[in-house]
Amino acid sequence: MTDRTPDADGDGGTDEAPWRRGVHRPAAAEYDVIVVGAGPVGENAAGSARAAGLSVAVVEGDLVGGSCSYWACMPSKALLRPVLALAAAEDVAGAREAVSGPLAAEAVLERRDAFASHWQDGPQVDWVLGVGADLIRGHGRLDGPRRVVVHPPEGPVRELTARRAVVVAVGSAPRLPDVPGLATARPWTNREATASKEIPERLAVVGGGAVAVEMARAWQALGSAVTMFVRGERLLGSMEPFAGELVAEGLAAAGVEIRTGVQVSEVRRPSPGATVTLVLAGLGESEADEVLFATGRRPRTGDLGLETVGLEPGGWLETDGSGLVTGVDGDWLYAVGDTTGRALLTHQGKYQARIAGAAIAARARHEPLDTAPWGAHTATADAAAVPQVVFGEPEVASVGLTLAEAERRGHRVRAVDHDLGAVAGAALHADHFRGHARIVADLDRKVLLGATFVGPDVAELLHAATVAVAGEVPLDRLWHAVPVFPAMSEVWLRLLEEYRRGR
Known part of the structure; x- marks a missing residue:
């Protein structure tokens, strides 16, 4: 369910772990919820459903833990962290003189391998089993309403039925252009x-x-x-x-x-x-x-059996805020994560999975859904407050709308900019700090619609901005959120000073 660090010896688990013996508990024929896809998004959907007391089967044809764990978020950041750490040291006098030589490439790759658990999914399997879900290995396909057939690597095909919901969390794949050769x-x-x-x-x-x-x-x-x-x-x-x-x-x-x-x-x-x-x-x-x-990316829905429930295969699955797939009779088919095309980020997919899990549980209890903006059963942040970080050099951290997007949506807005390198905390952080900060203010509602920071280690500034955007905190109230000195977060004071001067 969560991104994890590897075990000490890097082999993905102990010799006694159930996954090593190939035992994932005997599969039943019927469950409350069937989750197709066991990446972080599918794991969150399974965890939410189990926490509500529903029986869950998780179907996965690849490594449990998904792309984020083995070929995206974790290994990519493991490759980048030594790069950025070395660059940070070289940009601070005193530390600079202590640094000699380039990166130790072999050590970087070994650390990357460890964070990918050497492409063994034992700890992730243990987590799925630990929450009380059944794990079924194989390629899962829809076979009509509430039915999933699983084609395992070997052995007979399994036929499963969902009493409450099927959750599609199969993610996305690289999209390659149509280029000759x-x-x-x-x-x-x-x-x-x-x-x-x-x-x-x-x-x-x-x-x-x-x-x-x-x-x-x-x-x-x-x-x-x-x-x-x-x-x-x-x-x-x-x-x-x-x-x-x-x-x-x-x-x-x-x-x-x-x-x-x-x-x-x-x-x-x-x-x-x-x-x-x-x-x-x-x-x-x-x-x-x-x-x-x-x-770019494409949805992995070409061989999902969508045609058996009246949907065109191969495209993004359109959903409402609760994750319920539109165009399908009944309230049983959900999609979360990259499959929906709403926000192709692991943390956003996990958020959608939590929302969908809550909606499935509410419907199972015959309770009304709270689908008002920012309600418990609607993924409002997908449109209003998506945070993302590009871990480059420098880092880019943003949430919500850019100035151009806010204007396209018809908001009356103003962008407020500040040289992040001029903040005392940034100058202390690095001798040659270069960066920039922008907030996008809604002039009618007097709240933030977006924020972007560029510079070394600005990812740590992002959650404050995410809280401000998602919470629709009035800008006049943000004025009373006093940033510490000397830290990069003082940029908030400078941005708000400029906003107040121009209002």
């Missing part, structure tokens, strides 16, 4: 980028979003010569423009080459292990030893 070129996706045992001499990164930014910085620090090919004109296109600009400056200073306005029109790789050639539309060719395509 790409299918046979064996490109890296986030899976290979977070799990590779080898450091390529030259790495091409196609894309300009969070995965592209984070992996470009990590592999550059580990020794790769990294070139980014970005179709748009800036990095992190969905965030405030200054975020992409500062991140591009940071990557360039670290040695990453960034080429914007570039479209890859063909990929050539004559054989596995051979050099990869990228054909750039109108701009010649570029060669690399590996190429990472970080070009």
Whole structure:
């Protein structure tokens, strides 16, 4: 249910753990709730349902713990943390002089492997069993209303029925563009980028979003010569423009080459292990030893049996605020996490799962649902207060709406900006601190709609902003939330001073 650290010996569990013996409790034929997908989102859905006293089966065809545990959140941040720690030390006099040499790449990769539990899912299996859910290994598909068939790696197909709900939590997969030659070129996706045992001499990164930014910085620090090919004109296109600009400056200073306005029109790789050639539309060719395509995500719903309940396979599952899938008769089919396309972030999917679990329990008890904004049974934050961090150099932390998005939605707003590096706490934090902060104020309701921070370690500023946005705290009340001195959080005082001067 929660992101976890590995056990001491890194083997994923003890020899006595049930998963080692292949025992996950005999599966019944009928449960209150069937959860398809055992990543962090599915685990949260299962945990919420069990906490309400409902019987639960969890179906998983891959490692229990999902992409976040093995090929995304945890291993990517394990790769990045040594990079950022070294950079932080080099930017503080006294510490700078004590640092010598580059990263110890082998140690970084070993630490990454440990945080991925060496791709063994024993602790996660133990958690599922520990909350009282049954774990059923295999590929799960819908087979009509309230029915799930499970095709295990071996043995007979299992047929399950849900008395209350089926929860789809199968996540998303990398979306690769339709580029000639790409299918046979064996490109890296986030899976290979977070799990590779080898450091390529030259790495091409196609894309300009969070995965592209984070992996470009990590592999550059580990020794790769990294070139980014970005179709748009800036990095992190969905965030405030200054975020992409500062991140591009940071990557360039670290040695990453960034080429914007570039479209890859063909990929050539004559054989596995051979050099990869990228054909750039109108701009010649570029060669690399590996190429990472970080070009978005797609729902993993193509082989989920959606056609058996009247839905088109392969697309995002549209839901209401409680997670109930629209377009299906009855109140039994739920979807949470990346599958919905609402907010493709692990923490947001876990939030949706908690909301859906509460809604399933309320419906099981025949209780009315509280679906008003910010009610117990509606995922309001998906539209109003989504927090996210890009762990690059510098970090980008944001929540809620950007200025452009707020204006598109018709709000009367004002952006208030401040140089984060001018705050005393930031100057103490790093000798050459560069950063920026922005809040987006709703001029009619006098509350915050969004906030963005860019700079070293700004992720730690984000939750205060998330509370302010989700809580719709009046700006005049925020004025009384006194930041400590000297800390980076003093930027809140500077932002609010500027807001009050201009109102």
